[in-house]
Amino acid sequence: NRQILLASRPEGEPTAANFKLVEKPVPALNEGQVLVRHHYLSLDPYMRGRMNDSKSYAEPQPLNEVMIGGTVGEVVESKNPHFKAGDKVLGMGGWQEYTVVDANQRGVLQKVDTTHIPLSAYLGPVGMPGVTGWYGLVRIIEPKAGQTVVVSAASGAVGGVVGQLAKERGCRAVGIAGGPDKCRYVTEELGFDACIDYKQHRDLKSLSAALKEATPDGIDGYFENVGGMVLDAVMLRMNAFGRMAFCGMISGYNGEPIPMANPQMILVSRLKLQGFIVSEHMDAWPEALKELGTLVATGKLKYRETIANGIAEAPEAFLGLLKGKNFGKQLVKLV
Numbered sequence: 001n002r003q004i005l006l007a008s009r010p011e012g013e014p015t016a017a018n019f020k021l022v023e024k025p026v027p028a029l030n031e032g033q034v035l036v037r038h039h040y041l042s043l044d045p046y047m048r049g050r051m052n053d054s055k056s057y058a059e060p061q062p063l064n065e066v067m068i069g070g071t072v073g074e075v076v077e078s079k080n081p082h083f084k085a086g087d088k089v090l091g092m093g094g095w096q097e098y099t100v101v102d103a104n105q106r107g108v109l110q111k112v113d114t115t116h117i118p119l120s121a122y123l124g125p126v127g128m129p130g131v132t133g134w135y136g137l138v139r140i141i142e143p144k145a146g147q148t149v150v151v152s153a154a155s156g157a158v159g160g161v162v163g164q165l166a167k168e169r170g171c172r173a174v175g176i177a178g179g180p181d182k183c184r185y186v187t188e189e190l191g192f193d194a195c196i197d198y199k200q201h202r203d204l205k206s207l208s209a210a211l212k213e214a215t216p217d218g219i220d221g222y223f224e225n226v227g228g229m230v231l232d233a234v235m236l237r238m239n240a241f242g243r244m245a246f247c248g249m250i251s252g253y254n255g256e257p258i259p260m261a262n263p264q265m266i267l268v269s270r271l272k273l274q275g276f277i278v279s280e281h282m283d284a285w286p287e288a289l290k291e292l293g294t295l296v297a298t299g300k301l302k303y304r305e306t307i308a309n310g311i312a313e314a315p316e317a318f319l320g321l322l323k324g325k326n327f328g329k330q331l332v333k334l335v
């Protein structure tokens with residue numbers, strides 16, 4: 001069983017040297033346990049926060065232990081009456097090829113149905129990132145037909161879902177993403193009404209002009225994933241009583257300061273701002289997954305994956321995710 005451990009904590013930008021690849025035998029199963037072979041590992045921006053020692057909403061990842069992470073795979077051996085070999089399962093197996101799971105604990109391992117939904121989608125649109133997009137849009141932004149919703153990191157696992165769900169609800173959906181290829185994908189494949197390539201704009205004035213053109217009626221809902229100049233430009237364009245869901249601020253995950261240039265607009269435009277952590281709203285997951293599962297199974301919700309091959313590739317793929325090298329959901333294929 002090859003594993004990736006957190007070897008040291010990064011100062012600023014993480015590097016491959018913060019991780020260590022080791023190989024350990026798979027232990028024998030005790031009663032109640034299940035052996036899972038992982039097919040895919042999910043790489044997510046939140047893992048950057050776990051690499052730090054500082055206090056956050058989540059506990060830091062302990063040093064010299066397997067990096068945490070969501071996984072999907074197949075039961076290969078079971079000493080638990082609720083699971084049998086061949087079951088497809090979702091869990092938090094971490095950055096490794098196999099896990100032994102105490103499957104009696106509620107919720108640690110969930111069976112998933114792959115008849116109409118591909119296994120990997122349970123780590124993307126029909127999993128944590130999908131529910132994140134759903135929650136911020138539906139429960140915080142509460143969009144109404146005809147309104148304009150803007151989302152940053154629009155081609156990503158979360159952002160792509162936000163815009164498509166906004167379109168489903170009769171809104172104008174505008175994305176912000178890095179580069180012409182990602183923007184073309186957001187409008188042509190995902191069906192957003194417009195997408196702004198923020199990398200084309202060096203200053204706030206230029207970005208604001210592009211945003212004005214893309215949002216002729218102003219912005220009613222903003223789904224924030226990045227922070228920085230994008231947030232500043234959006235803030236100036238918000239309509240009265242607009243809602244902003246603060247989901248992520250990836251431009252500051254390596255410790256860069258993220259000043260907010262226009263906080264006075266919160267008052268001037270009577271905005272509602274709310275941050276959220278999706279795992280604290282488990283009550284919303286069934287409703288969200290029902291809608292997301294149906295949309296994916298019927299081909300109405302589109303998504304894209306960037307797949308690294310083999311556990312040894314996980315660190316580089318993760319470092320790439322933090323720099324926008326991924327295009328859609330970043331996964332590592334293990335089988």
Ligand code: NDP
Nearest residue numbers: 045153156157158177178225226247248251276277278324
């Ligand atoms: P993505 O698939 O969107 O990948 C991350 C993207 O962020 C990159 O592709 C890149 O897109 C963009 N990015 C990276 N660095 C920067 C930067 N310095 N400035 C601007 N953009 C940058 O990841 P996810 O969909 O998984 O996550 C999106 C956001 O949602 C993250 O902020 C994440 O932390 C947050 N999140 C929050 C959750 C919660 O419960 N609150 C749960 C899950 C995710 P581009 O090339 O377009 O710049």
